[in-house]
Amino acid sequence: MKIEQENAVDPLASNLGSPEYDAATLTAEVLRDEGSFLCLRDEWAELLSRMSQATVFSTFQWHYVWWKHHRHGRQLFIVTIREGGNLVAIGPFCLQRLGLGNVSLRRLEFLGTKSTDVCDVLVDPSVPHAIGKLVQIIVEHSKEWDVADLWQVPAWSPLLPAVQNTRSQGHLQWSMEEQTIERFFRLDRGAWKFTASKDIVRNTQRRRNSLAREGELGLVVCREEGQIDQFLARMAEMHIQRWRERGEPSAFAIPSHCHWLAEVVHELFRMGWAYLASITFNGKTVAIGCYFLFRRRLTSYVYSFESSLSRYSPATLLAWMVLEHCEAEGLADIFDWGEGREEYKSRWTRDYFSLYRLFLSKQYGGRSHLLLGWSRRLKPWLQSQARYWTILRRAKHRWQGLKERLG
Numbered sequence: 001m002k003i004e005q006e007n008a009v010d011p012l013a014s015n016l017g018s019p020e021y022d023a024a025t026l027t028a029e030v031l032r033d034e035g036s037f038l039c040l041r042d043e044w045a046e047l048l049s050r051m052s053q054a055t056v057f058s059t060f061q062w063h064y065v066w067w068k069h070h071r072h073g074r075q076l077f078i079v080t081i082r083e084g085g086n087l088v089a090i091g092p093f094c095l096q097r098l099g100l101g102n103v104s105l106r107r108l109e110f111l112g113t114k115s116t117d118v119c120d121v122l123v124d125p126s127v128p129h130a131i132g133k134l135v136q137i138i139v140e141h142s143k144e145w146d147v148a149d150l151w152q153v154p155a156w157s158p159l160l161p162a163v164q165n166t167r168s169q170g171h172l173q174w175s176m177e178e179q180t181i182e183r184f185f186r187l188d189r190g191a192w193k194f195t196a197s198k199d200i201v202r203n204t205q206r207r208r209n210s211l212a213r214e215g216e217l218g219l220v221v222c223r224e225e226g227q228i229d230q231f232l233a234r235m236a237e238m239h240i241q242r243w244r245e246r247g248e249p250s251a252f253a254i255p256s257h258c259h260w261l262a263e264v265v266h267e268l269f270r271m272g273w274a275y276l277a278s279i280t281f282n283g284k285t286v287a288i289g290c291y292f293l294f295r296r297r298l299t300s301y302v303y304s305f306e307s308s309l310s311r312y313s314p315a316t317l318l319a320w321m322v323l324e325h326c327e328a329e330g331l332a333d334i335f336d337w338g339e340g341r342e343e344y345k346s347r348w349t350r351d352y353f354s355l356y357r358l359f360l361s362k363q364y365g366g367r368s369h370l371l372l373g374w375s376r377r378l379k380p381w382l383q384s385q386a387r388y389w390t391i392l393r394r395a396k397h398r399w400q401g402l403k404e405r406l407g
Contacts, residue, residue, distance in 0.1 A: 056294035069260035089130035108148040148360035185349035215282040222276035239304035287314040298332040
């Protein structure tokens with residue numbers, strides 16, 4: 001990967017994460033039941049309000065709705081740290097058992113893993129040493145898990161320097177590797193039109209003018225909660241069709257995924273954090289995007305478009321029209337493309353931050369070692385082999401669909 005030094009964020013430069021703390025002032029608890037989870041709602045929001053780096057994926061609403069739809073086979077493991085009774089840190093984790101019988105592995109992971117662009121702990125910036133206590137609790141409970149596999153940890157996370165300070169833990173070993181990146185750019189005063197490549201600007205304007213000459217082109221923004229299901233249903237229809245034409249399965253073909261996405265969008269919309277928009281052409285919806293708008297940061301989460309109009313790059317046109325609308329309405333200061341190294345994102349901006357995978361493992365042999373090898377080596381290799389990974393994705397989606405149809 002080409003490193004763009006002017007945009008790099010040093011994951012070890014944070015002033016959070018010192019392993020030193022006054023144990024007498026901090027108390028820890030691991031919450032394991034849903035009732036205790038629900039009781040955190042107000043305190044969670046208060047802690048989040050004190051954090052400058054929080055994202056929509058840090059909110060209680062995101063974590064709780066995800067848990068409601070993905071709890072099967074998992075156990076809550078939410079670490080709370082308090083100082084003088086005040087909540088100063090949260091580790092939103094869960095435990096999952098992988099494999100069968102003796103060939104199984106207990107994994108500690110973030111709530112929201114595989115559905116969340118950015119996963120992180122919550123730490124009060126005025127109590128930075130709370131991260132040391134949180135990491136200590138993870139280590140002290142290592143008899144309950146075989147591996148801690150923490151995905152999508154952002155470069156600014158206090159976990160990163162804390163992990164560096166606790167790498168040697170006897171039978172435990174930490175490792176850290178860049179998992180992916182997330183590109184973003186600023187919206188103020190039309191600056192994004194100058195940071196985007198000349199090809200993006202020229203081609204988008206040309207395609208927009210071509211469509212406008214052929215018919216009526218417009219942007220429709222979801223204004224009422226009652227419109228959400230209609231937006232999502234049309235998005236699912238286009239997504240399934242487009243991926244079918246590519247010979248790959250669509251996540252929208254799995255009912256449980258659709259139910260989860262619908263509930264989380266409804267919940268976030270009620271908070272003012274969800275933004276859905278569509279492009280209409282001659283009265284027909286031809287592209288839809290689901291974005292999250294939190295603290296004036298607009299994050300692209302999922303989109304789809306009518307494949308028959310692919311030559312007009314409807315996804316790019318949708319992003320352009322959404323950016324124009326947000327700029328005109330003064331809704332956001334930053335646009336975030338979401339996680340991923342897709343080449344088209346680099347044509348919009350050179351700015352990005354890295355997302356890391358933290359791995360805390362024990363010494364293993366035999367069959368458990370094979371499961372670790374799958375998670376860290378074989379699976380990433382298969383993902384790099386488009387043909388084999390597509391076959392596995394198809395099999396997985398068909399299996400999930402069969403399980404849901406059988407109840």
